[in-house]
Amino acid sequence: MIVCYDKHMHNRGFTVVELVITIAVVAILAGITAAGYSIVQSDTAKSTLEYDLQAAATAMEQERNFSGSFPSSLPTSYSQSKNSTLTVMSASTTSFCIRGVSTVDTKLTMRFRKTENEPRVGNC
Secondary structure (H helix, E strand, O other): OOOOOOOHHHHOOOHHHHHHHHHHHHHHHHHHHHHHHHHHHHHHHHHHHHHHHHHHHHHHHHHHHHOOOOOOOOOOOOOOOOOOOEEEEEEEOOOEEEEEEEEOOOOOOEEEEEEOOEEOOOOO
């Protein structure tokens, strides 16, 4: 009886080096994906807050057209979204400032001043 011994028969599994390299590549890809998701989420929070501030400013303008001055709180015609918290910080007959804080990214604070006519990062 002739037994044929093949040296490669014992090398059917992966080596430790191959496994470590595979795990490292997967970890790097997971890190890149997580960072990309964080950036997208932050950009979405900013866009939502800008939109909400613009909508509130439009409601303030409409209220002034009816009453002659800007209201000291958000008009009832404005329905606030769940992704932001808006507060009228100051209002007079000619000007107002609304502060907005994102509920998704609580570090994000923006304002809308009547004199600036667009949402900007920062407080009133």
